[in-house]
Amino acid sequence: MNHPAGIEGAVTNPTGIGASMRRKEDMRFLMGRGNYVADIKLPDMTAGVFVRSPHAHARIVSIDKKAALAMPGVVDVLTGEDLKTDGVGGLPCAWPVVGKGGAPTKEPAHPAIAQGKVRYVGDAVAFVIAESLAQARNAAEAVVVEYDVLPAVVGVLDAIKPGAVAVFDDIPDNVCVDWELGDKHATEAAFKKAAHIARISLVNNRLVGNPMEPRAAIGAFDRSRGQHTLYTTSQFPHIVKLLMGNFVLNIPQHKLRVVSPDVGGGFGVKQFHYAEEAVVTWAAKRLGRPVKWVCDRSEGFISDAHGRDHVTEAEMALDENGKFLALKVSTIANMGGYLSTFGPNIPTNLYGPLLAGVYTTPAIYCEVKAVFTNTVPVDAYRGAGRPEATFVLERLVDVAASELGIDKAEIRRRNMIPSNAYPYQTPVMMEYDSGDPGGCLTKALANADWNGFPARKAASAAKGKLRGIGLCTYVEACGLAPSRIAIRLGVRGGLFESAAVRVHPTGQVTVLMGSHNHGQGHETTFAQIVSERLSIPAENIEIVFGDTDKVQFGLGTYGSRSLAVGGSALWKATDKVIAKGKKIAAHMLEAADTDIEFADGMFSVAGTDRAKSFAEVALSAHFPVDYPLEILEPGLEEQAFYDPVNFTFPCGAHIAEVEIDPETGVVELLSYVCVDDIGTVINPMIVDGQITGGVVQGVGQALYEDCVYDPESGQLLSGSFMDYCMPRADHVPKVSVETHITKCTHNPLGSKGCGELGTIGSPATVINAVVDALSHLGVNHIDMPASPHRVWRVINEAGGAARVAQ
Amino acid sequence: MLIQFVLNGKPVAVDVAAYDLLADVVREKLGLTGTHIGCDTSQCGACVVHIDGRSVKSCSTLAVTLEGAKVTTIEGLASPSGQLHPMQQAFHEQHGLQCGFCTPGMVMSAVDFASRNPNPTPAEAAAGIEGNFCRCTGYQNIVKSVIAGAAAMRVVK
Ligand code: FES
Ligand code: FES
Numbered sequence: 036m037n038h039p040a041g042i043e044g045a046v047t048n049p050t051g052i053g054a055s056m057r058r059k060e061d062m063r064f065l066m067g068r069g070n071y072v073a074d075i076k077l078p079d080m081t082a083g084v085f086v087r088s089p090h091a092h093a094r095i096v097s098i099d100k101k102a103a104l105a106m107p108g109v110v111d112v113l114t115g116e117d118l119k120t121d122g123v124g125g126l127p128c129a130w131p132v133v134g135k136g137g138a139p140t141k142e143p144a145h146p147a148i149a150q151g152k153v154r155y156v157g158d159a160v161a162f163v164i165a166e167s168l169a170q171a172r173n174a175a176e177a178v179v180v181e182y183d184v185l186p187a188v189v190g191v192l193d194a195i196k197p198g199a200v201a202v203f204d205d206i207p208d209n210v211c212v213d214w215e216l217g218d219k220h221a222t223e224a225a226f227k228k229a230a231h232i233a234r235i236s237l238v239n240n241r242l243v244g245n246p247m248e249p250r251a252a253i254g255a256f257d258r259s260r261g262q263h264t265l266y267t268t269s270q271f272p273h274i275v276k277l278l279m280g281n282f283v284l285n286i287p288q289h290k291l292r293v294v295s296p297d298v299g300g301g302f303g304v305k306q307f308h309y310a311e312e313a314v315v316t317w318a319a320k321r322l323g324r325p326v327k328w329v330c331d332r333s334e335g336f337i338s339d340a341h342g343r344d345h346v347t348e349a350e351m352a353l354d355e356n357g358k359f360l361a362l363k364v365s366t367i368a369n370m371g372g373y374l375s376t377f378g379p380n381i382p383t384n385l386y387g388p389l390l391a392g393v394y395t396t397p398a399i400y401c402e403v404k405a406v407f408t409n410t411v412p413v414d415a416y417r418g419a420g421r422p423e424a425t426f427v428l429e430r431l432v433d434v435a436a437s438e439l440g441i442d443k444a445e446i447r448r449r450n451m452i453p454s455n456a457y458p459y460q461t462p463v464m465m466e467y468d469s470g471d472p473g474g475c476l477t478k479a480l481a482n483a484d485w486n487g488f489p490a491r492k493a494a495s496a497a498k499g500k501l502r503g504i505g506l507c508t509y510v511e512a513c514g515l516a517p518s519r520i521a522i523r524l525g526v527r528g529g530l531f532e533s534a535a536v537r538v539h540p541t542g543q544v545t546v547l548m549g550s551h552n553h554g555q556g557h558e559t560t561f562a563q564i565v566s567e568r569l570s571i572p573a574e575n576i577e578i579v580f581g582d583t584d585k586v587q588f589g590l591g592t593y594g595s596r597s598l599a600v601g602g603s604a605l606w607k608a609t610d611k612v613i614a615k616g617k618k619i620a621a622h623m624l625e626a627a628d629t630d631i632e633f634a635d636g637m638f639s640v641a642g643t644d645r646a647k648s649f650a651e652v653a654l655s656a657h658f659p660v661d662y663p664l665e666i667l668e669p670g671l672e673e674q675a676f677y678d679p680v681n682f683t684f685p686c687g688a689h690i691a692e693v694e695i696d697p698e699t700g701v702v703e704l705l706s707y708v709c710v711d712d713i714g715t716v717i718n719p720m721i722v723d724g725q726i727t728g729g730v731v732q733g734v735g736q737a738l739y740e741d742c743v744y745d746p747e748s749g750q751l752l753s754g755s756f757m758d759y760c761m762p763r764a765d766h767v768p769k770v771s772v773e774t775h776i777t778k779c780t781h782n783p784l785g786s787k788g789c790g791e792l793g794t795i796g797s798p799a800t801v802i803n804a805v806v807d808a809l810s811h812l813g814v815n816h817i818d819m820p821a822s823p824h825r826v827w828r829v830i831n832e833a834g835g836a837a838r839v840a841q
Numbered sequence: 842m843l844i845q846f847v848l849n850g851k852p853v854a855v856d857v858a859a860y861d862l863l864a865d866v867v868r869e870k871l872g873l874t875g876t877h878i879g880c881d882t883s884q885c886g887a888c889v890v891h892i893d894g895r896s897v898k899s900c901s902t903l904a905v906t907l908e909g910a911k912v913t914t915i916e917g918l919a920s921p922s923g924q925l926h927p928m929q930q931a932f933h934e935q936h937g938l939q940c941g942f943c944t945p946g947m948v949m950s951a952v953d954f955a956s957r958n959p960n961p962t963p964a965e966a967a968a969g970i971e972g973n974f975c976r977c978t979g980y981q982n983i984v985k986s987v988i989a990g991a992a993a994m995r996v997v998k
Binding site: 247729732756769 | 868888918938940942948971974979980
């Protein structure tokens with residue numbers, strides 16, 4: 036692959052910043068030598084299987100382990116009562132939020148194995164451990180659980196009805212938190228003056244993240260040292276260590292190691308502290324033997340945290356020229372049967388503040404009720420809150436444009452924040468540091484040949500097909516997160532990131548990163564940053580992550596933060612290495628360290644040809660025979676922690692074109708154009724891959740994926756790949772990726788992040804295109820996924836296929 | 842029962858139960874963990890290996906049926922000296938992998954597909970790997986990899 040044409044990046048060093056170098060991590064994966072948790076075998080290891088509730092809501096009357104314990108190979112059967120006996124705590128919520136009038140988030144107990152009641156299909160009721168997996172599976176069938184089945188509440192609208200079934204006895208209205216943001220009075224006042232009000236009611240469909248590697252966990256306990264080890268499929272091993280050690284199992288931090296080796300995709304699904312992690316760690320100590328649990332895919336469907344699941348009413352006030360005066364949004368968000376690690380934060384702090392989009396809307400008010408239901412806990416999934424916000428805003432803008440008869444690009448332009456207005460303070464908390472959304476839009480319209488669309492539509496019509504074009508602009512808040520802001524928003528911890536650069540005596544470098552690589556290409560991207568800064572080839576740089584015994588405390592990977600925050604920590608660490616190197620070189624060259632310059636791998640005395648190479652300085656640092664030790668320490672290893680001062684704000688414009696067969700309702704996605712402002716690009720090839728992959732995941736939400744529960748029984752109807760439609764290779768069009776860059780102004784790299792923007796922009800873009808194709812039928816919205824059945828029904832309800840060929 | 846087959850060019854004998862699946866046997870009994878398990882409904886293709894040169898989902902193949910067969914897993918694709926198969930090389934060059942979990946199955950499917958369709962169009966390449974899920978890449982670079990790998994396989998032949 037050549038350097039992707041549209042992505043900016045200046046290359047001077049073939050393994051430095053801006054180079055599309057091939058990935059260092061590829062070899063082990065291509066040869067089948069990855070090391071995923073399921074691949075790990077420890078001596079004397081046992082296998083564990085969870086018995087999970089078949090009911091959405093039930094009282095556990097009794098659990099009879101006897102038959103299971105008597106089966107061949109069974110080592111133990113553990114239940115919620117055993118957790119209680121051992122004093123094991125519940126799973127903590129790490130990011131509760133503050134509701135209206137200062138009301139706290141309700142945080143009901145979340146035992147790792149159910150105690151007394153089960154609250155969703157899949158809630159764990161027992162853990163069966165045996166010598167082999169087959170034995171554990173067989174014995175799990177023999178655990179007899181008697182349930183007193185209770186009525187379940189499944190959908191969010193049902194959950195808030197008066198008299199609804201309560202998921203928790205002490206939370207009779209099922210409301211976890213009732214949250215608001217923005218100026219209600221200013222918003223109401225603006226609506227009174229509006230020339231036009233556009234309205235929309237929509238559902239943001241519930242999704243299952245489905246990274247291709249199912250979750251897995253192995254607990255081990257070393258009696259001789261009193262040391263616990265957990266191997267887990269996690270995006271943030273240090274946070275698992277902190278949450279599990281401190282809040283659940285009461286293991287001192289110096290006695291707990293968490294290892295997250297190669298991880299097969301995360302997308303947020305693997306950034307929570309899960310019950311299974313605590314159970315295997317606890318069981319391993321009880322047994323004195325390692326315990327391994329590997330999730331089946333169908334088990335993943337009912338135990339991985341789900342994403343999205345909002346029901347929203349929104350209104351926009353406009354003046355007679357299509358200027359946005361105010362926006363009012365009311366959302367009910369599903370939390371599921373317990374709070375997952377970040378659950379309440381996603382539909383609130385990561386949603387409301389993004390409703391400003393890239394527009395100058397002066398008044399915004401948003402209220403969100405997060406509610407409990409008898410479904411799997413809901414938490415972050417790629418984009419997390421920001422795709423939902425973008426979907427509301429960009430659908431509403433399209434509705435307004437159609438109602439006012441203004442071109443959809445034009446209405447966006449009229450309301451867009453001009454590039455010279457940055458930094459820009461929105462009415463909903465955020466200060467955007469940089470951006471040029473108008474520039475992104477101009478490029479996207481050109482790349483998609485927006486003006487040529489009518490001719491293409493006519494050509495489709497001649498074939499009996501309905502063609503539509505959809506546009507969306509977006510902004511996202513990435514680089515999670517400035518600790519001082521996040522703490523005001525409720526997070527229980529800091530959100531900085533760490534990096535350490537260890538220079539070996541021979542000049543090669545090992546880098547220890549607090550972020551975690553599970554597909555994003557960190558081993559390459561971070562090596563490129565070090566290569567650029569220290570002028571050494573990337574092949575001499577190793578990136579280490581995912582082991583709390585090797586790597587200093589770090590916060591892991593989520594929220595498109597690894598480059599903007601982790602990369603900035605790495606930048607600072609290389610600054611320190613250079614500064615220390617200058618001192619060493621000054622000593623070697625008998626000069627003042629203020630006179631030493633570092634460039635192109637050489638430390639030189641300014642204005643002279645006297646110089647020492649990086650390798651010579653590294654060697655000297657480890658043979659300090661004549662060092663003035665009182666002012667110069669031996670060694671060359673530096674660590675940095677970086678806490679951002681603001682979020683980063685990638686933004687952009689996406690355009691999709693679809694063709695619909697009115698006879699079948701099948702939507703074919705013909706083209707997808709992105710122009711994104713992501714700040715400095717380190718590796719254009721990797722950026723292209725991240726954006727394309729994200730877009731296709733968002734296309735999955737728009738056209739294919741739907742997590743469906745039976746509304747009465749709470750049974751998951753789309754509980755396997757047979758029923759949950761994952762995008763396949765023949766579903767996706769060519770995605771054209773281009774960048775339009777303004778640099779982040781507050782981090783040393785100038786990077787903003789690119790991991791989530793695909794899923795943030797694409798659902799709105801694709802649905803806007805589908806609605807455009809159906810607009811002549813009077814359709815102004817269609818819920819996701821725009822499946823053939825749903826589209827066919829919309830067409831037929833609007834008057835049938837006969838009316839379509841206009 | 843004891844079965845004998847050829848695995849990545851070497852004869853092996855392994856004791857299997859009647860219900861053992863090939864995926865579990867190569868992973869657990871023969872220690873080759875490059876073959877992955879991504880689902881339990883035979884949908885994802887992470888487990889694809891070759892049996893007598895044809896791609897097969899090893900999660901849905903009973904090990905006892907392999908007596909005398911030639912099985913190749915991802916570990917057997919590169920040359921013994923470590924030189925990548927042209928399809929593996931193409932995935933590297935075209936950035937056809939991110940997390941790497943789907944990659945072994947994807948590459949094994951692609952090799953079989955390209956051996957039967959040495960000069961595929963993008964639509965044919967996409968259809969050829971339709972039985973393999975990838976959640977990371979959005980498939981675009983995988984399709985490019987399959988086409989480039991097929992071209993390189995033609996040259997090698
Ligand atoms: S493991 Fe999914 S198809 Fe075999
Ligand atoms: S590379 Fe991650 S699933 Fe394909």
